[in-house]
Amino acid sequence: xxxxxxxARARGGDREAFRALVDAxxxxxxxxxxxxLGQREDAEDALQETFLRAFRSLGxxxxxxxxxSWLFRILVNRCRTxxxxxxxxxxxxxxxxxALRERPDExxxxxxxxxxxxxxxxSALGKLEPKLREAFLLKHGEGLEYSEIASLTGASxxxxxxxxxxxxxxxxxxxxxxxHE
Amino acid sequence: MSxxxxxxxxxxxxxxxxxxxxxxxxxxxxxRLKEALDSVPQPGxxxxxxxxxxxxxxxxxxxVFAGVLIIGRxxxxxxxxxxxxxxxxxxxxxxxxxLSAPRASRVSVVGDFNGWDEAAAPMRRQGAGVWTISLxxxxxxxxxxxxxxxDHWVSDPEAPLAPEDGFGVSNSVIVVGSPGGT
Numbered sequence: 513x514x515x516x517x518x519x520a521r522a523r524g525g526d527r528e529a530f531r532a533l534v535d536a537x538x539x540x541x542x543x544x545x546x547x548x549l550g551q552r553e554d555a556e557d558a559l560q561e562t563f564l565r566a567f568r569s570l571g572x573x574x575x576x577x578x579x580x581s582w583l584f585r586i587l588v589n590r591c592r593t594x595x596x597x598x599x600x601x602x603x604x605x606x607x608x609x610x611a612l613r614e615r616p617d618e619x620x621x622x623x624x625x626x627x628x629x630x631x632x633x634x635s636a637l638g639k640l641e642p643k644l645r646e647a648f649l650l651k652h653g654e655g656l657e658y659s660e661i662a663s664l665t666g667a668s669x670x671x672x673x674x675x676x677x678x679x680x681x682x683x684x685x686x687x688x689x690x691x692h693e
Numbered sequence: 694m695s696x697x698x699x700x701x702x703x704x705x706x707x708x709x710x711x712x713x714x715x716x717x718x719x720x721x722x723x724x725r726l727k728e729a730l731d732s733v734p735q736p737g738x739x740x741x742x743x744x745x746x747x748x749x750x751x752x753x754x755x756x757v758f759a760g761v762l763i764i765g766r767x768x769x770x771x772x773x774x775x776x777x778x779x780x781x782x783x784x785x786x787x788x789x790x791x792l793s794a795p796r797a798s799r800v801s802v803v804g805d806f807n808g809w810d811e812a813a814a815p816m817r818r819q820g821a822g823v824w825t826i827s828l829x830x831x832x833x834x835x836x837x838x839x840x841x842x843x844d845h846w847v848s849d850p851e852a853p854l855a856p857e858d859g860f861g862v863s864n865s866v867i868v869v870g871s872p873g874g875t
Contacts, residue, residue, distance in 0.1 A: 556722040570736035653712040
């Protein structure tokens with residue numbers, strides 16, 4: 513069953529249909545939230561808020577927009593809010609230590625160079641201004657077109673291109689020493 | 694293609710690969726979300742008894758915040774679009790939102806009534822740096838916030854805050870409707 517059919521059933525009170533939509537999109541949205549916010553707990557909070565808000569607001573969803581895009585728009589807003597709140601208590605990026613606690617099996621199998629890269633990538637993303645990180649992840653992480661990103665973020669395409677360009681320059685500068693392998 | 698371009702593409706490709714391999718959320722977090730869905734009101738369908746509760750709350754809210762949030766009335770003009778059938782779920786009223794933000798260059802109101810779309814309801818600057826907009830909002834309880842200069846989320850200083858849903862996010866609440874409107 514496709515998203516539109518599931519949305520129709522969810523609007524009619526079928527919560528299992530909405531749970532199916534959660535299953536379909538949870539991991540994709542989680543990937544963005546995790547890279548944007550840096551921490552697993554924050555990402556999971558953003559996801560929970562996003563899906564609960566989406567469920568409450570299903571009546572305002574218009575089918576001419578892909579359901580995934582609609583979810584992403586809500587998620588981007590929730591991530592901005594959480595990032596702003598976290599900004600007051602300091603920025604902490606997911607680092608190797610956290611990643612290893614989550615996936616201890618990787619400790620033995622991942623080459624040291626892999627850890628170095630991931631550490632550098634997390635650090636570089638964490639140093640980007642939120643606007644730049646958001647645009648960079650949507651463009652080069654999710655692979656969205658600028659027109660789609662503009663629709664999600666409310667920024668103009670020209671502004672987004674500039675943000676992605678600046679993000680790339682800063683990221684490349686940060687990662688220069690570890691990406692040659 | 695130059696060596697520099699090749700190098701740039703290789704760098705970005707590795708970033709993309711790392712992005713694809715980002716550790717996912719924990720399964721228990723997804724399960725918690727699915728369980729939480731049971732406690733969320735069904736979209737677009739509210740029980741009549743619940744409407745009566747909201748209607749009573751609306752009367753209180755209208756009195757307390759009449760100076761800032763004008764529900765269904767603006768300068769004595771009634772904008773109620775409630776239908777004659779009396780079906781509250783089909784009723785909307787005009788709500789005037791206002792925020793004092795003298796230094797802002799752009800303000801919008803964003804909430805569940807417009808799908809949290811930042812571009813859906815840009816406010817207009819009036820005198821003394823007060824930004825306003827009038828929107829048709831369906832009866833019931835709604836959660837919203839102001840977005841200032843596209844980056845700063847601001848709760849309505851004159852409205853109650855929504856329960857935090859356990860996540861500490863402070864949005865504002867408006868209850869649209871009247872005791873006699875159901």
